[in-house]
Amino acid sequence: MNMLLMQAGYPSAIIRKEDRGVYINALEKGQTGGALDEYYLVVYEAVDRSLNIYLETVEPERIPRPTLNTDRRIYTTEEVAKLLQVDPESVRRYVRSGQLKAVRLGGKFIRIDKDDLNQFIERLKSK
Structure with a gap:
């Protein structure tokens, strides 16, 4: 998955330890013929988090930390x-x-x- 994301110009999706169960459930559901919406949602949030981490590293003053x-x-x-x-x-x-x-x-x-x-x-x- 991460290789495909990076080939498309996205950062890798870092799945947090506390999100692994949700990620695995969504992945299993998608692989067994269920809808992929849940899987896409988990990956979207992981990529969004990863992108924020990368951007903060490059330009920390430009990334606000809202609550x-x-x-x-x-x-x-x-x-x-x-x-x-x-x-x-x-x-x-x-x-x-x-x-x-x-x-x-x-x-x-x-x-x-x-x-x-x-x-x-x-x-x-x-x-």
């Missing part, structure tokens, strides 16, 4: 909870009830797309 990156397109439950100023369990309830779309990465791990989050917020505002 929450609002320019990202994919959020964790905890990040959405911070943005909405609610408990992470409330976010999980929104997802379970179908009010907020999310991608399940295996087990309790979910990720929420920025566009889906914005649609959810707009629906809340219109009520």
Whole structure:
């Protein structure tokens, strides 16, 4: 995978130790005929993290260290909870009830797309 990424001009995807289980589950699901969306999501986040590490090494003064990156397109439950100023369990309830779309990465791990989050917020505002 990393060779293909680097041949296309991307940095290698560094899968963190705490993300290995999610990565392996997504990979197995994709290889057994399931959707590759979860796998792509895990790799996207790993490449994004790797790119930030490389850029910080080259030009540390140009890379800000925000506590929450609002320019990202994919959020964790905890990040959405911070943005909405609610408990992470409330976010999980929104997802379970179908009010907020999310991608399940295996087990309790979910990720929420920025566009889906914005649609959810707009629906809340219109009520």
